[in-house]
Amino acid sequence: MRAPTKKRPSSNIPRWQTPTICLALAAITFAVFGQTLHHDFIDYDDNDYVYENPMVSRGLTLKGIVWAFTQFHSANWHPLTWLSHMLDCQLYGLNPAGHHLTNVLLHTATVIAFFLVLRQMTGALWRSAFVAALFAIHPLRVESVAWVAERKDVLSGLFFMLTIGAYARYARLPWSPARYGLVMLLFAMGLMCKPMLVTLPLILLMLDYWPLQRTLTAKRMAIEKLPLLALSAASCAVTLLAQSRAIQLTESYSLPLRFANALATCMIYLGQMVWPAGLAVFYPYPHNGPPPWEVVLAGTLLAGLSAVAYWQRRRQPWLLMGWLWYLAMLLPVVGIIQVGFQAHADRYTYLPQIGIYVAMTWLVTDWGAKWHMGRMAVAGLMTAVLAILMVCAWKQTSFWQNTETLWTHALECTRDNEVAHDNLGNAFLHEGRVDEAITQYLKALQINSDYAAARLNLGNALFQKGSLDEAIAEFQKALQINPAFADAHLNLGLVLFQKGGVDEAITEFQSALRIKPEYAEAHYNMGTAFLQKGRMDDAITEYQNALQINPDYVEAHSNLGNILAQRGRAGEAIAHFQKALQIAPANPTIQNSLAWLLATCPEASLRNGQKAVELAEQANALTGGTNPLILHTLAAAFAETGRFGDATSSVKKAIEAAHAAGREDMVERFNGELKRFEAGLPLHQ
Numbered sequence: 001m002r003a004p005t006k007k008r009p010s011s012n013i014p015r016w017q018t019p020t021i022c023l024a025l026a027a028i029t030f031a032v033f034g035q036t037l038h039h040d041f042i043d044y045d046d047n048d049y050v051y052e053n054p055m056v057s058r059g060l061t062l063k064g065i066v067w068a069f070t071q072f073h074s075a076n077w078h079p080l081t082w083l084s085h086m087l088d089c090q091l092y093g094l095n096p097a098g099h100h101l102t103n104v105l106l107h108t109a110t111v112i113a114f115f116l117v118l119r120q121m122t123g124a125l126w127r128s129a130f131v132a133a134l135f136a137i138h139p140l141r142v143e144s145v146a147w148v149a150e151r152k153d154v155l156s157g158l159f160f161m162l163t164i165g166a167y168a169r170y171a172r173l174p175w176s177p178a179r180y181g182l183v184m185l186l187f188a189m190g191l192m193c194k195p196m197l198v199t200l201p202l203i204l205l206m207l208d209y210w211p212l213q214r215t216l217t218a219k220r221m222a223i224e225k226l227p228l229l230a231l232s233a234a235s236c237a238v239t240l241l242a243q244s245r246a247i248q249l250t251e252s253y254s255l256p257l258r259f260a261n262a263l264a265t266c267m268i269y270l271g272q273m274v275w276p277a278g279l280a281v282f283y284p285y286p287h288n289g290p291p292p293w294e295v296v297l298a299g300t301l302l303a304g305l306s307a308v309a310y311w312q313r314r315r316q317p318w319l320l321m322g323w324l325w326y327l328a329m330l331l332p333v334v335g336i337i338q339v340g341f342q343a344h345a346d347r348y349t350y351l352p353q354i355g356i357y358v359a360m361t362w363l364v365t366d367w368g369a370k371w372h373m374g375r376m377a378v379a380g381l382m383t384a385v386l387a388i389l390m391v392c393a394w395k396q397t398s399f400w401q402n403t404e405t406l407w408t409h410a411l412e413c414t415r416d417n418e419v420a421h422d423n424l425g426n427a428f429l430h431e432g433r434v435d436e437a438i439t440q441y442l443k444a445l446q447i448n449s450d451y452a453a454a455r456l457n458l459g460n461a462l463f464q465k466g467s468l469d470e471a472i473a474e475f476q477k478a479l480q481i482n483p484a485f486a487d488a489h490l491n492l493g494l495v496l497f498q499k500g501g502v503d504e505a506i507t508e509f510q511s512a513l514r515i516k517p518e519y520a521e522a523h524y525n526m527g528t529a530f531l532q533k534g535r536m537d538d539a540i541t542e543y544q545n546a547l548q549i550n551p552d553y554v555e556a557h558s559n560l561g562n563i564l565a566q567r568g569r570a571g572e573a574i575a576h577f578q579k580a581l582q583i584a585p586a587n588p589t590i591q592n593s594l595a596w597l598l599a600t601c602p603e604a605s606l607r608n609g610q611k612a613v614e615l616a617e618q619a620n621a622l623t624g625g626t627n628p629l630i631l632h633t634l635a636a637a638f639a640e641t642g643r644f645g646d647a648t649s650s651v652k653k654a655i656e657a658a659h660a661a662g663r664e665d666m667v668e669r670f671n672g673e674l675k676r677f678e679a680g681l682p683l684h685q
Contacts, residue, residue: 013125021129022112028386029108029136032393036100036146036400043403043430044281044423045149048074050085051094054520054550059090072242075339080192081152099148106154107145111136113161114354121168122211127361130382134357137386139276139393140269143346146400147281152194153350159190160197160351167204171212180227188231195239195332196351198232201225202328210317243339253338257289262334264290265344266327267298272346273353276392280410282419285343309359318362325355341419403427418444422454429461437461452481456488463495471495486516490525497529505529520549524556536563554584561593570601588619592630595619599637600685607684609640628657628666635673639682647677 041051050056053073055064060083067073068082084102092098115132119125135141144153163186170179190197208214208221216224253261272279289295309323329352335344368378399409407424411417425440441458444451459474475492478485493508506529512522527542543560546553561576577594584590595615598608616634623630631654638647651674658666673683 017125018116018119021115021125025111025115025129025132025136026108028133028390029111030104032137032390033104033107033142033145033397035394035397036104037097039096039100039146039400040402041096041099041148042400042406043426044406045074046147049149049151050089050099053085054552056082056085057089057094058552060086075243076152076195077238077242078152078156078193078195080189081155081194084151084155096148100146103145103148103151103154106151106158107136107141110154110157110161113158113165117161117165117168118358120165121207124362126379127365130386131354131357131361133386134361134389135354137390137393138273138353139279139389139396140272140346140349140353142279142393142396142400143281144350146397147347150347153347156190156193156197157351159186159193160200163187163190163200164204164207167207168212171208171214184227184231187228191231191235195235196329196348198235198332199328201228201232203325204228206321206324206328210321240337253285253335258335258338260289260295261285261343262336263298263302264294265334266330267294267301268344269330269349269353270301270356273349273356276389276396278413279346279396280413280417280420281346281406282410282417282423283343283345283414284417284419285341316363316366319359322355322357322359322362325358326352329355403430416447418447418451418454421447422451422457425454425457425461429457429464434461434464438465450481452478452485452488455481456485456491459488459491459495463491463498468495468499484515486512486519486522489515490519490522493522493525493529497525497532502529502532518549520546520553520556523549524553524559527556527559531559531563536567539563552583554580554587554590557583558587558590558593561590565593565597570597570603570606573597574601574606586618586622588622588627588630591615591619591622592627592633595637596633599633599640600683602684607640609637609642612637613641613643625653626657626660628654628661628663628670631657632666632670632673635677636683639677644677644680648674651677 041047047053055067055073058064064086065083068079068086073082085099088099088102111132114135115128118128118131122128144150144157163183166179166183166186170176170183173179187197187200190200204225205221208216214221290298305323309320313320330348333345333348364381365378367373399405404424404427407420407427410420411424414420421440421444425437425444428434428437428440438458438461441454441461444454445458448454455474455478459471459478462468462471462474472492472495475488475495478488479492482488489508489512493505493512496502496508497505506526509522509526509529512519513526516522523542523546527539527546530536530539530542540560540563543556543563546556547560550556557576557580561573561580564570564573564576574594574597577590577597580590581587581594592615595612597606598615599612601607613634616630616637619630620627620634625631631650635647635650635654638644638650651670655667655670655674658664658670676683
């Protein structure tokens, strides 16, 4: 039989205090992060995770659930995170307020769970409350909470706390397979939110040492963690496979450079914890590594702190536990296996710094008792710390209001940040500020001329300006840097198509699809190119491929509907136009196409004159009543309902509009139909 852990000393804590503290923790969390409910999505992963991801944006579907568990996307496998985003889209659509609210609620739940678990393990009410408050509102938490795409942090954090809570209960009571199974289940769910939790079995070993103070031998406690370590190993294997393309090769960042940056990063995080100023969404990787003096200082500091924690392990066991917690949890993200181009990131501190918070809180309280500081003095000091951090965190959160404010702040806080210049350029480009966007892309390329994404985006901006040859040159440079850049192949194809090089465009679209088979935009544009060449069957196939990937692809529905209508497959065409209008109900082109079919289809069972009039009138209002084709459709719709006087009046307006536009071909056609309407005959094609 396994010996139970030592019981915490009982305390006469009033029942109202614990729920009151939980409410206070929720209140300060919302005081800092509630402002995010008025923030936009950020055009930096939020698009890939939510509003431009068709599997996510249409909500919870069986196909989406299967996709979440079976596909690698965004260089990750975290199915529960995908499901949470899908649920948000199901509940809130693409309203960013709802998605931000979920992040805040999950973080709040994690904070409260942490407080309850820490209090359960230590029996220390107010120290546990202070540590939870630090975790709740430290400015380094902003990135994890204010960024919708970092849902994986707050969701995995909640399962992390629930796993520790279940483990503390398992360790306190006689051995039970059900209780151990619950620990494994919660841990597995946490790993399916974010694989950073792989070091949790090591954290549990540290908690065995303090505060659980279990009496089992170290060997038996280690053996007890083997099933959990097996889950960690499986998660590591899947993650390495998912991130194989994102992991930077040794040629990009040498192993000595990575170790140097890892040492510096551990010290930087400690400095940011104490002085959280100049926080940014992206910190550029130093091209020549951190300065040698910084690496030496960081190594010396880390070795010294490790020595102190070990030396004090018997008198102050929380120091060793907290310090090892910090180092162990940072290990997967410290950059030895480099993923991405950042030197470090605020979000990586979400769970690791908890160990430091615990160690410092217990240490300060211990010092206060030794120096005979009154409880009020210690409480006053802690309250002041929390108040200052709340103000800093609130200000830091405000920078996440939108893409422009975020990257403008990043440029104020960092130097030689090509990623910030590139993304600020994207923000300007989306607002139509093309020249300002080009300026930012050029600044990014001045810092790093081999930055393929900036080449691509500069090409996009030049394309919008009509500088097609210059755009082609930038796309080709981007492909020289990264031949497997699917977006560059697609955009190069678009420019070539614009210049009349349809065959060359098709070649580029095919290259994009070889690299990225599930690329809906490439399938759609391939279909358009085939349509231009008169290859109708191939065009239909490509539009259908695009819709299999993204069922909400409006343009694909519309173009496919037009082809099917020309082929005489009116029923299928109507279904596609109706689906397109469900997605984009105020699109006059689609309204006109559907109205025309409903008014003129030769199959009587498919015609609906009243609906055709309704749609044509909506399209006519949206276009100002001057579009000859829409006026013509409205005339046909009136005729289908027997309103031949209105049909005659509308087609005469269409003739006037066609004259004004110089479309004599339309005038001749409309005059012929005018005679039909004057004779009281509908127009059935």
